């Protein structure tokens with residue numbers, strides 16, 4: 001049987017400086033870049049897809065959390081956005097980008113969220129319904145469907161029961177998987193090969209249509225002739241060390257940047273393209289999130305069941321999405337309070353615990369990504385507005401109510417100044433607490449907006465088709481293009497927009 | 510890779526966070542936290558390595574600077590526990606974040622030990638629902 005990475009070139013294949021040309025070069029193989037490359041290849045363009053990280057196959061995945069964090073994530077997973085607090089944020093480095101390690105939640109942005117983009121951010125062509133065809137196409141390619149009951153497990157079902165008891169709507173999460181076995185290992189990579197990450201769902205189609213896929217190639221800049229992009233330059237880099245080995249130069253009349261919203265604006269700044277109005281890198285938006293750990297008397301065995309198999313969209317228009325959470329126990333243990341024997345007791349009671357999370361669209365919070373004075377990693381700032389922290393606090397209260405309705409005896413809210421754990425009778429302590437960025441550790445893996453779309457070239461970086469305003473032949477196809485929050489998990493919207501952009505590239509030729 | 514003083518901080522902190530006995534038999538030392546740290550640093554970029562080492566130095570020096578206590582590794586077991594408690598519950602946000610960072614790294618190292626992971630119940634199972642009705 002063929003392997004999804006057949007034909008993909010890796011570090012050991014690059015033996016000398018590389019000089020290539022193509023119709024189009026796509027930088028970054030995450031959900032955005034891989035979809036764009038696939039669509040371009042399907043439409044007959046000669047495409048080169050370059051990815052800084054290596055390809056990870058099922059045999060390469062390690063269940064040990066720390067090993068995954070150091071091998072598959074940028075900055076060994078220590079990346080933080082800094083502002084009025086520290087906000088951990090994770091970006092993957094590998095063929096498939098974030099889809100390699102994410103929970104595979106694939107959900108369309110609600111029409112009202114897209115209408116909000118249109119009205120508030122000057123993207124009238126992106127209103128409700130405008131992405132339906134692109135959504136349907138990527139759902140097909142990625143095998144998106146609701147999580148089946150057979151692989152739910154008690155961790156997901158207990159959330160559903162709690163929601164049902166309170167009259168809160170909830171549903172099985174739609175996910176991009178084929179034959180998910182509910183092993184709950186999405187974060188460390190699907191060893192079952194069930195997750196349809198971008199390297200599995202798109203890369204084989206790129207290769208089979210004659211496209212070239214180069215991993216371990218880091219793009220440093222876009223080549224230009226005046227305001228026209230003419231290709232990219234960079235280096236072959238050794239996996240895990242980043243050591244530069246050979247020069248890379250690729251000529252192409254079309255350059256699609258999809259290096260993720262933290263990297264794309266920096267490539268643009270280094271290249272002097274798309275930066276004339278100073279907006280590239282600004283307007284970083286995120287979905288900060290928090291979790292409660294619900295403690296039950298009965299066995300949950302949270303180690304099994306689809307990673308995030310159930311969610312609730314009930315409070316979406318109030319700014320929050322509720323989900324069942326899962327990740328490696330070593331990472332979730334960070335949410336347990338204290339240390340010493342009390343911490344050990346929490347650890348051995350892991351099998352009776354279920355973590356639930358809330359994230360907010362955080363409409364009042366914003367940040368920026370800038371180049372560091374030295375080194376390749378960006379400097380990322382973010383300010384979590386008190387109003388958005390308040391929304392998270394409300395979310396924690398609702399999650400706790402769901403847990404109690406499902407029979408939890410206590411919850412760990414993880415808020416400085418609020419006892420850990422609290423019982424149902426003590427919920428008012430969480431409700432009445434003062435919660436700002438500093439009382440919690442809010443993480444945000446949904447990040448977007450740094451090269452936002454808009455019709456006005458004075459306050460946006462690209463148009464509604466991902467074409468960079470002040471450059472020709474240069475497009476963006478990652479979450480950086482989002483003008484605002486999609487209200488839900490961003491991957492499917494990123495892929496739909498990337499497909500739309502690729503259609504435009506083909507039409508523009 | 511770590512200096513001897515940094516090694517002592519790792520051992521002291523991991524044994525204060527995970528003392529021997531109780532709900533899980535192994536201490537931080539028993540679970541090989543120090544060896545894990547050395548391996549981890551070897552796999553990190555120079556920048557991240559420097560940050561982790563800075564964290565360890567900070568833990569060593571925070572007690573005299575913030576709590577008028579002896580440096581962390583000079584303290585006895587009870588005083589170390591008290592120091593960690595002070596960091597964890599401090600009104601100074603940065604100290605709480607420092608504690609969390611240290612605890613995160615040590616927890617990851619502790620749970621990387623197969624025996625500890627087994628006691629937590631986290632045995633990998635690729636197909637947990639196979640054969641169930």
Ligand SMILES: Cc1cc2nc3c(=O)[nH]c(=O)nc-3n(C[C@H](O)[C@H](O)[C@H](O)COP(=O)(O)OP(=O)(O)OC[C@H]3O[C@@H](n4cnc5c(N)ncnc54)[C@H](O)[C@@H]3O)c2cc1C
Pocket residue numbers: 027028029030031032033050051052053090091092093094095096097098099101102103104105106107187217218219220258259260261263267445446447477478479480489490491492494
């Ligand atoms: C742990 C985790 C769980 C998540 N769960 C979900 C979920 O369930 N559902 C959901 O919708 N979203 C989820 N997300 C978010 C989602 O994964 C991201 O929004 C998505 O991956 C963004 O896609 P992207 O193409 O914009 O960027 P990325 O996925 O970040 O891809 C960018 C790619 O470009 C490469 N690159 C960067 N710089 C260069 C360069 N200079 N040269 C060459 N290549 C470069 C990177 O290595 C990377 O592979 C999760 C994220 C994380 C981290």
Ligand code: SF4
Pocket residue numbers: 104177179180181182183184185186187189190191192193194195305306307
């Ligand atoms: S839950 Fe397990 S089988 Fe399902 S996609 Fe995630 S890692 Fe793969």
